[in-house]
Amino acid sequence: MRTLLDQHADPIALQNHLPNLPITNGSTTFAEDLKVYCNALEWQSFYQQKVQPTMEQYELDTFGRSHDIMSNFWNSCFDDLMSTAFKRDKDRSDSKSKFQEVIVDPYMKRVRSENNRYVIWQKQNSNQLGVVWQHWRALRRLFTCERGAWANRVQPEVKWKLSGAETYSKMRLKLVPNYNYDSHSEASALRDNMGAESPRSSEPLPLAVAKEAKVSDMVDDHLEDEDLVFLDNKGEGEDESQKEKLVLSEDCELITIVAVVPGRLEVTTHHLYFYDGSSEKEETEDGIGFDFKRPLSQLREVHLRRYNLRRSALELFFIDQAHYFINFRKKVMYMLN
Numbered sequence: 001m002r003t004l005l006d007q008h009a010d011p012i013a014l015q016n017h018l019p020n021l022p023i024t025n026g027s028t029t030f031a032e033d034l035k036v037y038c039n040a041l042e043w044q045s046f047y048q049q050k051v052q053p054t055m056e057q058y059e060l061d062t063f064g065r066s067h068d069i070m071s072n073f074w075n076s077c078f079d080d081l082m083s084t085a086f087k088r089d090k091d092r093s094d095s096k097s098k099f100q101e102v103i104v105d106p107y108m109k110r111v112r113s114e115n116n117r118y119v120i121w122q123k124q125n126s127n128q129l130g131v132v133w134q135h136w137r138a139l140r141r142l143f144t145c146e147r148g149a150w151a152n153r154v155q156p157e158v159k160w161k162l163s164g165a166e167t168y169s170k171m172r173l174k175l176v177p178n179y180n181y182d183s184h185s186e187a188s189a190l191r192d193n194m195g196a197e198s199p200r201s202s203e204p205l206p207l208a209v210a211k212e213a214k215v216s217d218m219v220d221d222h223l224e225d226e227d228l229v230f231l232d233n234k235g236e237g238e239d240e241s242q243k244e245k246l247v248l249s250e251d252c253e254l255i256t257i258v259a260v261v262p263g264r265l266e267v268t269t270h271h272l273y274f275y276d277g278s279s280e281k282e283e284t285e286d287g288i289g290f291d292f293k294r295p296l297s298q299l300r301e302v303h304l305r306r307y308n309l310r311r312s313a314l315e316l317f318f319i320d321q322a323h324y325f326i327n328f329r330k331k332v333m334y335m336l337n
Contacts, residue, residue: 169301169317244270254290255307255325261290265326271295294318
């Protein structure tokens with residue numbers, strides 16, 4: 001350091017600021033003398049006034065511009081990174097949507113159509129097998145019946161069911177053989193927690209219980225003698241005038257498959273009217289509400305019916321296959337009989 005000061009510093013200025021600076025004479029104690037001098041107040045003031053300001057100015061001149069250049073470089077790198085990431089995300093979303101449009105959507109459409117075709121084929125095949133099976137069973141019954149060519153010695157017990165054909169009164173009166181009879185023993189055993197393989201009890205019901213459970217429909221639908229007398233007395237005062245007159249007007253309910261419609265039934269000498277009395281009338285095939293007007297000349301049959309286990313209803317059948325189920329809140333069905 002002494003040599004640097006001698007080579008680069010002004011000797012006069014050096015002598016003025018550092019008059020006690022040890023000289024370089026090659027002595028063995030020069031290093032120790034210089035260390036002691038560096039701790040002196042003269043050297044400390046010289047360092048703070050001359051050396052440190054010059055060092056800071058040199059660092060500012062040398063590294064200040066490079067710092068700005070480096071900051072600008074990293075800012076541009078960050079901007080390029082953000083723009084590249086945005087472009088990458090945009091390209092990825094565009095590629096995904098294009099893949100969805102070109103590959104996935106046609107594939108899913110083809111899969112759905114193929115599944116529908118397979119389901120339809122399964123249904124058709126099942127229906128065809130069912131028809132073939134019914135045909136073979138019919139042929140087997142034809143050849144193994146009592147009068148068949150290969151009649152069995154012991155004929156199976158024949159079960160019967162109501163025919164699917166209905167009369168104009170919506171009744172199924174004809175019995176036909178039930179070739180698909182199922183006693184539902186397994187289901188009833190599971191219902192009673194007896195297990196599907198548990199044998200059902202074949203013991204008959206007690207006689208007292210059977211008598212209590214026996215119901216005669218003929219007795220329930222039979223009019224008593226006092227009811228017949230009441231009807232006869234009611235009909236005595238009727239006149240034979242051709243002018244339409246009101247015979248009966250009662251509050252009732254029209255019972256449909258999905259709703260109970262409150263209203264009023266009016267019977268005249270020529271027509272039968274029903275007026276829908278519900279607050280919010282529904283839209284039907286004939287218009288708004290369940291109002292109807294039917295001539296009595298088209299009335300075919302009238303039957304007593306039960307509604308909620310009460311014999312308080314009538315079912316009206318007309319010649320055009322129309323029918324109406326009407327429940328009365330009072331016992332006025334005898335007047336309409």
